[in-house]
Amino acid sequence: MSLTVVIQVDRDRPHPSDIARAADCLRRGGLVAFPTETVYGLGVHALDAEAVQKLFYAKGRPANDPLIVHVAEFAGIAPLVTAMPDAAATLAARFWPGPLTLVLPRSRAVPPAVTAGLDTVAVRIPAHPVAQALLTAARIPIAAPSANLFSRPSPTRAAHVLEDLNGRIDMVVDAGATDVGVESTVLDLTVSPPLVLRPGAITLEALESVLPVVRIASPSDHAAMRSPGLLPKHYAPRAAMTLFQGDPGAARNAMALLARDAIAAGQRVGVLATAGDARALEGLQVVIAELGPDEDAEGAAAKLYAALRELDTAQVDVILARDAPGDEGLWRALGDRLRRASAAIVVVD
Numbered sequence: 499m500s501l502t503v504v505i506q507v508d509r510d511r512p513h514p515s516d517i518a519r520a521a522d523c524l525r526r527g528g529l530v531a532f533p534t535e536t537v538y539g540l541g542v543h544a545l546d547a548e549a550v551q552k553l554f555y556a557k558g559r560p561a562n563d564p565l566i567v568h569v570a571e572f573a574g575i576a577p578l579v580t581a582m583p584d585a586a587a588t589l590a591a592r593f594w595p596g597p598l599t600l601v602l603p604r605s606r607a608v609p610p611a612v613t614a615g616l617d618t619v620a621v622r623i624p625a626h627p628v629a630q631a632l633l634t635a636a637r638i639p640i641a642a643p644s645a646n647l648f649s650r651p652s653p654t655r656a657a658h659v660l661e662d663l664n665g666r667i668d669m670v671v672d673a674g675a676t677d678v679g680v681e682s683t684v685l686d687l688t689v690s691p692p693l694v695l696r697p698g699a700i701t702l703e704a705l706e707s708v709l710p711v712v713r714i715a716s717p718s719d720h721a722a723m724r725s726p727g728l729l730p731k732h733y734a735p736r737a738a739m740t741l742f743q744g745d746p747g748a749a750r751n752a753m754a755l756l757a758r759d760a761i762a763a764g765q766r767v768g769v770l771a772t773a774g775d776a777r778a779l780e781g782l783q784v785v786i787a788e789l790g791p792d793e794d795a796e797g798a799a800a801k802l803y804a805a806l807r808e809l810d811t812a813q814v815d816v817i818l819a820r821d822a823p824g825d826e827g828l829w830r831a832l833g834d835r836l837r838r839a840s841a842a843i844v845v846v847d
């Protein structure tokens with residue numbers, strides 16, 4: 499493959515002929531990146547095993563990492579699964595379309611390549627108007643991992659997709675930045691109680707508002723091992739990232755100290771910084787990638803992956819960042835991604 503076609507569409511009212519073109523490409527086994535409310539996905543006909551192989555190759559993704567299958571509406575799930583637990587219907591009514599992925603028992607309609615040979619399948623109904631339009635026009639289930647090269651941050655803009663995959667995929671549907679910025683929550687309903695395999699855009703608090711008990715997978719969990727996207731080292735920036743935990747003031751002092759030492763040693767220092775972090779480091783020769791106001795988890799989530807790409811591009815030698823201030827709401831997903839991306843953790847008090 500050599501030419502990746504970029505189709506620009508309006509986020510809320512994509513032109514039907516543009517959507518038809520992308521849908522047609524998918525139906526024929528092509529690879530099409532498209533926006534969802536979380537991150538850009540790299541779509542492929544989920545029932546076309548050969549096309550699915552092509553996708554793993556284009557991403558450089560290990561074959562043991564299963565894909566999420568996306569459909570336009572609830573009726574589209576039934577052919578993909580062998581059972582629909584009551585909890586699935588409850589969660590669907592509350593959170594779909596939206597950034598929740600459910601792991602259910604896989605039907606034989608889904609090629610083993612999609613699920614990495616597992617007897618379960620992850621399914622999701624995305625809310626983004628362009629994803630909805632595409633799924634509706636294609637009338638097929640679409641398997642879509644995040645549209646990045648393996649070991650790069652998930653893309654939140656079409657430009658990120660092209661950075662990684664230009665010339666390796668057929669098409670990118672560009673509708674501007676995605677909304678949430680971190681991936682969907684992956685919830686395993688094949689175990690009891692339901693198990694959060696990946697914290698994400700639907701918060702634990704939201705899940706707990708409709709389910710009596712929810713468990714969260716720890717990195718050592720067997721369940722997490724079955725879901726390689728959950729392995730501790732998922733995406734890591736080129737530069738070693740040090741994450742600071744604890745009191746914000748003390749963490750900022752420690753960051754400034756480390757930054758000074760690194761600069762003195764001739765290193766280029768990058769900082770993933772909230773507004774408060776940036777102020778505390780003023781006057782130091784560091785490359786700042788901004789996450790926005792200190793208390794704004796939604797804002798930080800929307801900026802996180804772009805900021806990490808920015809620091810990779812700036813070719814810094816080390817990255818300093820502060821961990822999420824807690825586990826409430828979207829902070830849980832943010833903290834999870836930060837810890838996976840970091841090489842070392844410093845606890846201050």
Ligand code: TXA
Pocket residue numbers: 534536537538539540563564565566597599601613616618619620622642643644645680681682683684695696724725726727728
């Ligand atoms: O927000 C999202 O979920 C985005 C958009 C494009 O929908 N997709 C995404 O896909 O993040 P990906 O492939 O980057 O991450 C999928 C995660 C991985 O951690 C994978 O291991 C897990 O879902 N997963 C997929 N199928 C699974 C299964 N059958 N059992 C357990 N985990 C599964």
Ligand code: MG
Pocket residue numbers: 643644652727
């Ligand atoms: Mg991914």
